[in-house]
Amino acid sequence: MGKKIRVHKVISTVVFVLVLALAFILIPRLSSVYVLTVLNGALIFFVACLGICVMLGMGGMVSFATITFMGIGAYTSANLSLLLKLPFMACMLGAVLLSALFALVIGSILLRLSGTFFTFSTVALVQIAHGIFTNLRSVTGGPDGMGGIATFNFGPLMAKTPFQNFYVLFIFGLLCALFVAHLRNTNLGRRLYAVRDNEIAAAVMGVDVYRTKVIAFVIAGALAGVAGSLLVHNYHFVGSSSFVFDQSTTMVIMAMLGGISHPGGILLGTILITMLPEWLKPLQEYIRLFYGLGVMLLMVFMPTGLWGLGSQISAKVKEKYRLGHKTLVGCEPQAKSAPSGEVV
Amino acid sequence: MEKLLELVGVNKHFGGVIAAKDVNMDVYPGEIHGLIGPNGAGKTTLLNLISGIMPVDSGTITFLGKDVTSIKPHNRARMGMGRTFQTPRFLKRADIEENILLAIDLAERQSFLKSFFSPRSKDFIPQLDELTRTAQFSFYLENDINSLTYGQRKMLEIIRSMLTNPKLILVDEPAAGLNNAEIIHMVELLRIAAFQRSIGIVLIEHSMDMILDCCHNITVLNFGEVIACGSPEQISSDQAVITAYLGRERHA
Numbered sequence: 157m158g159k160k161i162r163v164h165k166v167i168s169t170v171v172f173v174l175v176l177a178l179a180f181i182l183i184p185r186l187s188s189v190y191v192l193t194v195l196n197g198a199l200i201f202f203v204a205c206l207g208i209c210v211m212l213g214m215g216g217m218v219s220f221a222t223i224t225f226m227g228i229g230a231y232t233s234a235n236l237s238l239l240l241k242l243p244f245m246a247c248m249l250g251a252v253l254l255s256a257l258f259a260l261v262i263g264s265i266l267l268r269l270s271g272t273f274f275t276f277s278t279v280a281l282v283q284i285a286h287g288i289f290t291n292l293r294s295v296t297g298g299p300d301g302m303g304g305i306a307t308f309n310f311g312p313l314m315a316k317t318p319f320q321n322f323y324v325l326f327i328f329g330l331l332c333a334l335f336v337a338h339l340r341n342t343n344l345g346r347r348l349y350a351v352r353d354n355e356i357a358a359a360v361m362g363v364d365v366y367r368t369k370v371i372a373f374v375i376a377g378a379l380a381g382v383a384g385s386l387l388v389h390n391y392h393f394v395g396s397s398s399f400v401f402d403q404s405t406t407m408v409i410m411a412m413l414g415g416i417s418h419p420g421g422i423l424l425g426t427i428l429i430t431m432l433p434e435w436l437k438p439l440q441e442y443i444r445l446f447y448g449l450g451v452m453l454l455m456v457f458m459p460t461g462l463w464g465l466g467s468q469i470s471a472k473v474k475e476k477y478r479l480g481h482k483t484l485v486g487c488e489p490q491a492k493s494a495p496s497g498e499v500v
Numbered sequence: 501m502e503k504l505l506e507l508v509g510v511n512k513h514f515g516g517v518i519a520a521k522d523v524n525m526d527v528y529p530g531e532i533h534g535l536i537g538p539n540g541a542g543k544t545t546l547l548n549l550i551s552g553i554m555p556v557d558s559g560t561i562t563f564l565g566k567d568v569t570s571i572k573p574h575n576r577a578r579m580g581m582g583r584t585f586q587t588p589r590f591l592k593r594a595d596i597e598e599n600i601l602l603a604i605d606l607a608e609r610q611s612f613l614k615s616f617f618s619p620r621s622k623d624f625i626p627q628l629d630e631l632t633r634t635a636q637f638s639f640y641l642e643n644d645i646n647s648l649t650y651g652q653r654k655m656l657e658i659i660r661s662m663l664t665n666p667k668l669i670l671v672d673e674p675a676a677g678l679n680n681a682e683i684i685h686m687v688e689l690l691r692i693a694a695f696q697r698s699i700g701i702v703l704i705e706h707s708m709d710m711i712l713d714c715c716h717n718i719t720v721l722n723f724g725e726v727i728a729c730g731s732p733e734q735i736s737s738d739q740a741v742i743t744a745y746l747g748r749e750r751h752a
Contacts, residue, residue, distance in 0.1 A: 338616065341620060342612060342615040342616045343601075343605040343610060343612065343615040344612050344615070344616075346591070346598055346601055346602045346605060347602075347605070349591045349593075349594055349598070350591060350602055353589075353590075353591050353592045353593075354589050356553055356573075356589075357585065357589035357590075358574075359552075359553065359572075359573040359574045359577065360551055360553070360573055360574075360577050360581075360582070360583040361577060361602050361603065361606055361664070362574050362577035362578045362605075362606035362664070363574055363602075364572075364574045365574070417593075480642065481642070482640040482641070482642045482643070483597075483625065483640060483641040483642065484638060484639075484640055485625065485628055485629050485632050485638060485639055485640070485641055486629060486632030486633050486635070486636075486637055486638035486639060487632075487633050487636065487637075487638050488636075488637075488638055
């Protein structure tokens with residue numbers, strides 16, 4: 157039995173690493189500059205949407221605020237880079253800390269509301285924040301934005317082309333995805349699931365429901381901060397029109413389409429939604445119609461998204477071929493020894 | 501012996517409906533304390549007040565010698581107050597192992613970082629296995645929680661509660677929906693909790709056979725008021741209890 161577990165685990169790990177290595181090597185080689193630029197944009201949104209995986213997929217909270225925290229991260233990184241000429245990593249650190257701090261303060265207030273009321277309050281937050289981003293010209297540059305932001309740099313190493321940007325974004329995306337995927341195995345992940353499924357049952361299992369929700373909101377805010385920082389250093393520019401409510405809904409759709417419960421699903425969703433307009437160029441005018449219909453059909457037929465569908469199928473295959481290790485607990489009832497008829 | 505749980509003058513009303521009126525109750529370690537009464541007598545509400553899901557209007561609740569009246573439910577749980585529900589409440593889209601680990605998290609109280617960097621705990625398996633054998637069923641840890649039958653889930657909820665190392669478990673109708681064999685195993689589990697581990701148990705149950713068989717003391721509620729309290733023998737011959745359950749005897 158012991159050997160079987162190891163073989164199964166080793167094979168899946170090897171396959172995972174191989175796929176990643178192939179993607180890392182082959183994608184830049186096989187793509188045109190244009191496709192790669194679009195793909196880089198998708199990777200940035202992927203990092204931000206991982207926050208939705210934590211909030212919605214694990215904690216069951218619908219938040220539209222992701223784009224706002226991405227904005228806070230973006231402007232922090234841009235200002236640190238332009239005014240203080242800090243290296244990229246320091247800018248990102250500042251962006252993550254500030255967006256996490258904002259998420260902590262705002263989350264502590266908004267998460268006192270429950271369910272739908274919380275969701276509506278995040279919609280209001282996005283509108284207010286967009287107003288501030290547009291009008292606080294001294295910090296954000298308003299609708300004209302801020303340009304000339306440094307590229308990704310690590311000491312003497314500078315990313316100059318979309319190809320080099322791809323490698324940077326790929327690595328940050330991978331690190332964030334591994335973090336979120338591993339959350340499920342931690343006590344915080346289990347607490348979030350407990351809060352999602354039943355707050356009262358969670359509380360009597362010793363889960364501080366409010367605190368757990370705030371922590372999830374802060375993690376989502378920090379991930380959005382990472383994405384914001386990646387955004388400004390990738391495009392060397394940031395303008396307030398990037399952080400509108402429309403973008404929030406797109407991000408939630410990305411997450412829902414791919415599957416909110418796993419980073420793999422989020423990746424699928426972000427790539428599909430960003431590439432779709434490119435693939436459907438001839439139908440450009442009807443693209444919104446396709447989105448709308450697609451989302452409706454999705455909610456009816458595939459509420460767990462593409463990834464959810466995939467994992468259902470893989471669970472069935474595993475069951476059929478008895479793959480994977482299972483731990484038996486307890487024993488079968490001894491029908492004869494149990495006295496029947498007489499109650500207690 | 502030191503009191504585990506003490507309720508003094510607990511009151512609760514919902515609008516005009518009185519759910520608890522001046523309730524006094526004591527539970528000792530290792531005691532199985534029955535809580536019975538007709539439907540709507542306020543039994544589940546009383547459990548909600550004890551576990552802190554609802555605030556009391558007035559009165560005090562003392563647990564382990566500490567006034568917990570205004571303490572949040574998760575902190576009462578961390579002090580060692582377990583609770584099971586009439587219909588078992590588990591993580592829905594999760595396997596059995598994750599559901600059990602939620603209890604182990606409460607027992608071990610690891611920091612997030614430690615939990616992030618160490619592999620899943622397996623230490624609980626022997627104890628889980630032993631209790632599951634007592635309850636005479638079996639499962640694979642990796643299976644979905646919904647692969648268990650209703651009765652098995654109810655028993656697993658009690659077992660899970662025992663794995664949190666509680667001092668007190670509030671059990672709401674454990675036998676409802678179980679077959680006769682399962683009821684026997686359920687009683688066995690409750691007895692192990694009380695006798696071997698000195699856990700105090702507050703037990704709501706409609707099956708009078710089960711209540712009279714396994715409780716040390718019984719508190720009877722009617723319209724939120726304690727109408728009787730005592731040993732099973734005293735309760736089964738108490739006139740007020742018989743009246744509450746069967747109605748007043750009609751004299752010709």
